[in-house]
Amino acid sequence: MSRDPLAAIAAAATPQSRPIPGREAEMVRNNAGGHTFAKDLWRTLEDFLVLGTAGGTYYVGEQTHTFQNVQVVNGAVAADGQRAVALAVEVSTGRPPRAPRNHPALFLLATAITNGDLETRRAARTALPQVARTTFHQANFFGYWKALHGKATGNGTAPKTGRVARGALGDLLTSQPPDRVAFQACKAAARKTPQGEPFSLRDVLRIAHPKAESPQRRALFGWIAGNVDDAEARQLLPSVDAFLTAKAVTSAAEAVGVVTGRGVPWEFLPDAVLTEPEVWDALIDTVGMTALIRNLARMTRIGTLTPMGEATRRAAARLTDRDALAAGRIHPLDVYLALRVYASGCSRPNPKAPAQSWTPVPQIKDALEEAFDLSFGHIEPSGKRLLIAVDSSGSMSYGSMTASGSPLGTAYQVACAMATILARIERANAHVIDVDTVVHASRITPRTNLREIDTWRPSGGGTDLSLPFSHALAQRLEVDGVLVLTDNETWAGRIHPSQALASYRSGINPAARCVVASLTAAGHSIADPRDEGVLQIAGFDATLPQVVTGFLR
Template identity: 25%
Template sequence: MEPLGQDANDHGQNSVGDGVHPWEVTDMTRLRRFICYGSEMAIYDTKEHRLGMESALALLSLLQEGRGCEVVEEVKRLALEGRPVRTNPSLFALAVCSQHLDLNTRRGAFRALSDVCRAPEHLFTFIQYKKEAKERMRCGIWGRALRKAVSDWYNKQDAMGLALAVTKCKTREGWSHQDLLRLSHAKPANEAIVLISKYIMKGWKEVQGAYADKENSEEVIKVLSYLEAVEKVKHSADEMEVSHLIEEHSLEREQLLTDHLKSKAVWKALLKEMPMESMLRTLGKMTADQVLEPGSSDVAEVCERIQSEAALKKAKLHPFSVLTASENYKRGQGNRGKVKWEPDVDIIKALDSAFYKCFTIFARTEAETQVMAYSEGAIVPCTITEGMSLRQVATELVKIPSGYTDCALPILWASEKTITVDMFIIFTNTACWHGEANPAECLRMYRHKMGIFSKLMVCGLTSNGLSIADPAEDRGMLDLCGFDLGAIEVIRNLALDLI
């Protein structure tokens, strides 16, 4: 259990005045929840569920009230700020807005397409959501506005970035680039986009014939050279040639054939410029395939890169992602148990080091944090300091005798001692028991007594369902079912009053 306290005087928006109810759940609150994690309810679930109109009632209500432009701006804002935990809810909301009766809402949705759909897979998913919604209405989707929006999406891309995107992600959700270019009647904005469009629609041989004897611009020459490398890789069984092409053109794993990934030389070539997140995911396989052998220069280079603060910052890795990669690697086998390896000691040390270098837990980022624990039905202090390692924290926690989780106790404790708490965060791996006092009622009484808008977050680490938060009446309460990187972002968003 971890109640988190911070001086509320630094947060004027948390003050509770007479007649003011900052905890009211509005349709815009429900919309933000939906965009962030795909549900309008005050429950975050680590399992992602299929989206439908029945899960977006607040979105529909806002549209009916004539607030469609506000919805589009909110979707766009959260996408540009990188706030949404999951991409699909934003794409779903934008798709619904793009077919609303209000002309300004539709136009706004199509203008926002390039900001929200940052990769081909996003664009394909958006189109599929539109199709599913339109099928219920028994009408087509490819009107002039969608054709222009899709055409603009391709034309706004950097040529080399687009060449990479269309060769890495060719299809998704039953759609392909060929489908979208054909149905949108796309008119390429420059010669490099013309070349890429021809490649998509007609294939490499047509491109070769069309550009062989032309005087091409420098940009077109670069795109031609890149696409030629992609095509050569497709038809090469020579691991040295494939390795050379990877190194010369910075080709990525998704552009290779499955057979190529059986080669150590190919993996070593990929490793040189492999994105950090991809590298962490494939450490086990590379160790199993003896690409990374104990004491080798390859292991030394990987360890150096994993621990590089500059590389970690550039990759924008969350410490939880590093921790997950570390635990998966230490386990010595893949999730399905087919691939097994002997974890390398140096790699494990490097992962541990990387974790602490990008680690930003509450105790390190909040000056006024108090960590408490449940012990035999009571709240007791827990000595966790900023400089502790994860192992030291775990050692400290296991010293405390465990007890049942009465979610009202930390609120009652803070109220009795008149301690100002902005946000109570409870982590538990046992059943959440209400006890004699209802946590929601205790929180309201605490707010009234202290005069601030305190929040309550309950995270059941192994839970399939929670019912602590008031889903309809109080936006300052939220339940988490399970824990992942998305859960961390949800906690952050609630703390910052974003959901």
């Protein structure tokens, strides 16, 4: 009797190369050729806001990956622009912040103000001062908005404006006290848009034409526009006085005096004195936490930070100050990036410029490792049993995840860093495995050092993300939850992950939960959207341990 081919069609065990029978409309073919559940518009948008698209993925180049996600942004703004804006604000302003970079949220606001309906544009205007908190953010928003709002002119491209767009830009100049805006205006001289154009608040003022409600604000706007002289502005705006005093210094000794006496940021100082070790020695105690982290390599290169040096001791003390990290809104990715870049001894943020090199100081590397842990805050163990599965397939080794031209590590290394943190929290209640087309023992333990992870490579091969659940069933592992850290590009299994999870629940623990942490904004997931016992999250999120343990509880 010949074999009936229809016998191979089953809803409980379907090869990942085919959609689950009866669920075809909910599934899509992923970039690796397997079938996964399509994320809805809002889940995909959230992934983009958290992860961005820099670097692309193993299967999709950066340009294509970016274009796909821009289409998602446009779709969300068209479907419910106010909801899209609210999500951008939530991702950008959460404490701790959920996104390592603010660029995606700023791009969404620029899109909302450009293409949204009237209520969406008004919502984006209200949100802009909350999201564009610094001149760096403002420069990025201005560049995105100008590009999206562009119109052809005889001399190139100029932004076209409407009342809401002008109001949004004007809010950047009126939503804070005049001297605070003056401080930002002085720092803005060192900023550029994402397109590489110089940015200043004079550009914003020229387009927005905001009204000045006080003599101090009138002096500010006049000084930015060049209609009020320095002497008058200095009398009414202390930040302008500090800026002009700092710009006038001609020696390192004078610069140190201004830094210690006036507390000016490094952006106020002339470039000529920023190569002097003693100037940065003074700045260590006054610059913001983000500026301190970003300039560690510079301070090492010019000789401010040296082994056993006093400046090194003070810098390490600030880096390991839990309260200062929280006040500076430092995301764990910021510290992890700083550690990897600093420890590498070289950086090339501009591919057209020569690479920069330095000899890392061990005490600073140690401080960054401690800061990485402290930036997650104090987390109590959940008391639940957790299986952590790290996708170790070939796609997880693609290139290097990057931020602003600096290496972050492969998706596999980032996933291992996440797994290490959770293993430290849960101790004996956590078990970590690697999976490709088979299960591998993980090298992660509660004592794993982040420096070890920097050298790790995945096992490679194909991807079968049903294995965490099939393995737990075969080994009779009684767990309360499974965390899968992956890019979702599964294809090789004889059964879908959602089906394997159902089998585990049937055979071991009916209440078992699952968290799928996506490391790329690919628009699809192994998680069944109908399953209330499955949580989907995105990115290297500082709240991940709390989210996982809270969901398990």
